[in-house]
Amino acid sequence: MKPFLLLILALTLTACGSGSAGEGGVLLHQQYTVQMKEDFAKVEECTQLKGEPFETLHIEVHPYDFKCQWGSGFCSGEFREPNRIDISLTMSARHEFIHKILFDNTGDSDPDHKSPLFKQCQFVQ
Ligand SMILES: [Zn+2]
Helix, strand or coil: CCHHHHHHHHHHHCCCCCCCCCCCCCCCCHHHHHHHHHHHHHHHHHHCCCCCCHHHCEEEECCCCEECCCCCCEECEEEECCCEEEECCCCHHHHHHHHHHHHHHHCCCCCCCCCCHHHHHCCCC
16 A cells, blocks of 8 residues: 555544534524523413414514614514514523514504513513
8 A cells, every 4th residue: 555545544534623624604502592481481471461373473683782772773582563572691581572572462562661561571580
């Protein structure tokens, strides 16, 4: 066997690491969606209200606070009727879920946060 072929064989047999390299790009870990769905269920349980199924939500995740129609004009979370939620922080999702569930049950998402459910349920564990 020629030395060149021996070198290739040696490299093939001694390659370190396993698995394949990931493709480029930014991906949300699969657990992210699982966690969101669990948080939605916890908010439903806390509010004792049932929203439309989690799967009907359109959730968009932003890297930073994003332009919105409230307060300073930048938000870490926003619910837009009937089923869109934008968030930049995971913890904002529960707050927006409350808006969504209130909207599903009363037709009013309570943008002024008058419902006591915001205090009671957005940080529920
Ligand atoms: Zn709000």
